[in-house]
Amino acid sequence: MIRVVLADDEQLTRQAVAALLGLEPDLEVVADVENGAEALLAIAEHRPDVVVLDMEMPTMDGLQVLELTDVRAIMLTRHARPGVLRQALSLGAKGFLAKTAPAALLAEVIRRVHAGLRYVDPEFAAEALAENPCPLTDRELDVLRMVNEDRTAPDIARALHLSAGTVRNYVSSAMTKLGARSRTQAARMARDNGWI
Template sequence: MIRVLLADDQALVRGALAAMLALEPDIEVVAQVGSGDEAVEAARRTRPDVALVDVQMPGKDGLAATAELRAALPSCRVVICTTFGRPGYFARAMENGAAGFVVKDSSPEHLVDTVRRVHSGLRVVDPALAAESLASGAGPLTARERDVLRQARRGGTVAEIARALSLSNGTVRNHLSSAIGKTGAGTRAEAALIAEEYGWL
């Protein structure tokens, strides 16, 4: 049996995936969680072979959870299963150790096949998304610029962002200015939107 963990914040999607996988004679869903924060704990408890992980979840996102899952349970193969097939998400998922990347509008047969192939040791990715990711290159933002833009997205002042990240106001301004320049935006809010759209955050 292939033991599968599902991590998706939408209960309806999670339930539908579980029901679909339960129809397969060689797949057993051993855990379902609604956030990235819960994924590692559930994986330690249930020892899945494959984890299907969404990207956008409350708390820790699926990309960060992927890295933690791979570190905590190297035998668990992670497949990102998301609505958003963005090159930035794809690149970061691969960097964080994902073995597969599929979008949620894939056919049920494709998803089941992906679980089986990843479990057998293969890597499964959408060819068009992989090509787009290679063509667009790595995201231009540094890790610190991403942190600052994530905080800016919440609408905080420079001082609030600086406090949250333990940085000086001047350092925050420098990172914001750099991120605005790299994204071609006019404001920090626009820079955050562009970075989000490309999957860089």
């Protein structure tokens, strides 16, 4: 039996997927949970062969769970952005699938991932290949990674061992390249594209 943990904050979706996978003779859903923190606990308790993670969950999203575990993972999402696909794969995801996929395909992807193979939804893969590369430098990305509403340029400068003026220059350059109206918008755009 292939032991599976499901993590999705939509109860109806999660329970429907668990019921459908339960009909498969070689799959056993050992836990279904509603957020990333519970997913980590279920992974530690049940030691599943594969975990199926929703990308967007409260407490901790699917990418954050990926960073904290080495279990074979399949990411499920409604709206895949190419940068997020690349980020998930770089964090070790073995599968990337649309929530609109049929249950039979999810079962097959679980089997493939369990066997050590990968699966990426062909439409998501095509979008990722067609996407423009990141226009930002590594240092601009470092600065944007630190941006939030509470952190000032001097705060970021201290953390990155730069001057506040240099931080402002990197932020300004990133905003210009991205066409952003504010530093928080630039940081959000970088996150949405999976660059940070």
